[in-house]
Structure formats: C-alpha cells, structure tokens
Amino acid sequence: MGERGMMRLRTESHVVIDDDIVRREELSTVLELDRAEDQHRQRLLEDAERAHNQAQALVHNAQCEAERLRSAARARFQRVARLGYAAGRRGALRDWNMRSVRAMHDERQQWLRNRERLLQVVVDACAAMLGEDRGALYRRAAHALEQACAEAKFLHVQVAPGELASAQQAFARFAAQSGGLRVEVAECTTLAQGECRCEWDSGVFETGLQLQLDSLRDVLHKVLGNDAAVECAAAEEADAEAVTC
Structure with a gap:
C-alpha cells in the first residue's frame, strides 16, 4: 500500500x-x-x-588496438635502432679502413722518398770519390779489361783532355801485369770528363763516370727493391682506397 x-x-x-x-x-x-x-x-x-x-x-x-600499435611502434623503434647501429658501425669501419689505407699509402710514399734520397746520397758519394780520384775510375776500367785483353797484342786507350796522366798511371800498372800487352793512352777532345774508350785487337770497350754511376744506381735499385713491384703495390693501395671511398 x-x-x-x-x-x-x-x-x-x-x-x-x-x-x-x-x-x-x-x-x-x-x-x-x-x-x-x-x-x-x-x-x-x-x-x-x-x-x-x-x-x-x-x-x-x-x-x-592500442597494445598492437604500441607493440608495432616498439618493434619499429628497435628495428630503426638496429639499422642505425649497423649503419653507424659500417660507417665507422669504412672510415677506419680509409684512414688505414691512406696511412699505408703515405708510409709507402715516405719509404719511396727515403729510398730515393738514400740512393742519391750513395751515388753522390761515389761520384765525389771517383771525381776526386780519376785513377780509381781508370783502374776500374783496366780491371774490367783483364779477361777481354788476355790474348790481345795492343790496347789503345782514349780519355778526355786533362786526364791523360791519371789514365797512363792506371793502365801502365795494367800493362805491367798483363805481360806483353802494348798500351797506348791518348787524349780525345770528343770525350767528356770521366769517359774512356778502349780498343784492342778484337773489341771496343767504353766506360765513364756516368756509366759507372748508372750501373751503381741500377745495382742499388735491385738491392733496395724493384721499382716495378713497388709501383704495382702503390697502385694496388690506391685502387683499394678508391673502392673503400
């Protein structure tokens, strides 16, 4: 109610x-x-x-849906982070390799420059010694003729003007040691300083200060390293640097 x-x-x-x-x-x-x-x-x-x-x-x-979006965003963030880390790592490795190749190339170039300076120092020293002592130059020439003139009857030697005395002294000793070899030494106006031309029964031999120095330089190049191999190695390093860049 x-x-x-x-x-x-x-x-x-x-x-x-x-x-x-x-x-x-x-x-x-x-x-x-x-x-x-x-x-x-x-x-x-x-x-x-x-x-x-x-x-x-x-x-x-x-x-x-919100959880799905959060999971997708989290996965995308992690993927981007991994890609960024990988890209950064690749960039760091590329930079390190580039610096290493450049350092090796610079070291090689410095070694080549040092080698050339060493060669020039040795050649200059030999040139100074042979230039001051012409007798040493002609003694080397006479020594080179020992076997060639073993059976020769005469030897005609021509030298540059002003070097007759040094040549006569060097080849007189050579004539005395060779027995019956008749040696004549004369000046020749067409020869440069340090040049020498030797003629005997069956041959001709020419030498000189520049030839001696060139021969010495060739020997030193072989001892210190082959130019072709060095240049090839340098070219390979340059190619590697270009590819890395």
Missing part, C-alpha cells in the same frame, strides 16, 4: 490505484498498463545491458 490509500500492484511498478473500489474494466486497463510498464522496463534493462556489453567490447577492442 502507498501513502493516502494508494496501492501499487508491484513494488517496482509506477502504476498505482488510489481508490478503494476498482471496477473490472478499469482493473483490466490497470493490469495492461502494469504489464506494458514492466515490459518497457525489461526492454530498457536489456538495452542498457546490451549497451554496456557493447561499450565493454569497444573498450576491449580499443585496448587491444
């Missing part, structure tokens, strides 16, 4: 009767209204539950 004599058909119903006596046709209407109100309330509850379930599903889907 409600206040002031009102009666509710159900506790949760909003349909009430405020009269003590209800006629049959009015009761039927009241009951229909109560049933309709109850059905409407049930539909509202069902719609509310359905809306709640849909909202929960939307929230769940949104959370799953």
Whole structure:
C-alpha cells in the first residue's frame, strides 16, 4: 500500500490505484498498463545491458588496438635502432679502413722518398770519390779489361783532355801485369770528363763516370727493391682506397 490509500500492484511498478473500489474494466486497463510498464522496463534493462556489453567490447577492442600499435611502434623503434647501429658501425669501419689505407699509402710514399734520397746520397758519394780520384775510375776500367785483353797484342786507350796522366798511371800498372800487352793512352777532345774508350785487337770497350754511376744506381735499385713491384703495390693501395671511398 502507498501513502493516502494508494496501492501499487508491484513494488517496482509506477502504476498505482488510489481508490478503494476498482471496477473490472478499469482493473483490466490497470493490469495492461502494469504489464506494458514492466515490459518497457525489461526492454530498457536489456538495452542498457546490451549497451554496456557493447561499450565493454569497444573498450576491449580499443585496448587491444592500442597494445598492437604500441607493440608495432616498439618493434619499429628497435628495428630503426638496429639499422642505425649497423649503419653507424659500417660507417665507422669504412672510415677506419680509409684512414688505414691512406696511412699505408703515405708510409709507402715516405719509404719511396727515403729510398730515393738514400740512393742519391750513395751515388753522390761515389761520384765525389771517383771525381776526386780519376785513377780509381781508370783502374776500374783496366780491371774490367783483364779477361777481354788476355790474348790481345795492343790496347789503345782514349780519355778526355786533362786526364791523360791519371789514365797512363792506371793502365801502365795494367800493362805491367798483363805481360806483353802494348798500351797506348791518348787524349780525345770528343770525350767528356770521366769517359774512356778502349780498343784492342778484337773489341771496343767504353766506360765513364756516368756509366759507372748508372750501373751503381741500377745495382742499388735491385738491392733496395724493384721499382716495378713497388709501383704495382702503390697502385694496388690506391685502387683499394678508391673502392673503400
């Protein structure tokens, strides 16, 4: 029962009767209204539950999508980080290799320059000694003729003007050691300083300071290293540097 004599058909119903006596046709209407109100309330509850379930599903889907996006972003970040590290590592290795190749090339060039300076120092020293002592130059020439003139009867030697005395002294000793060889030494205006031309029965021999120095330079090149091999190695280093760059 409600206040002031009102009666509710159900506790949760909003349909009430405020009269003590209800006629049959009015009761039927009241009951229909109560049933309709109850059905409407049930539909509202069902719609509310359905809306709640849909909202929960939307929230769940949104959370799953957000987690998927976070995972994709994390994987993309890690992949980019790995690629950046690999690219940085490759760049560092490339720079290190380039510096190493350049250092090797510079070292090789410095070695070549030092070798050339050493060769020039030795050649200059020999040139100074032979230039000061012409007798040594002619003694070397006489020594080179020992076997060639072993059976010769005469030897005609021509030297540059001003070097007759040194040549005569050197070849006089050679003539004395060779036995019956007759040696003649004369000056020749067409010969340069340090040059010497020797003619005997069956041959001609020419030598000189420059020839001696060139021969010495060739020997030193062979001892210190072959130019072709050195240049080939330098070219290979240059090619390697170009590829690295």
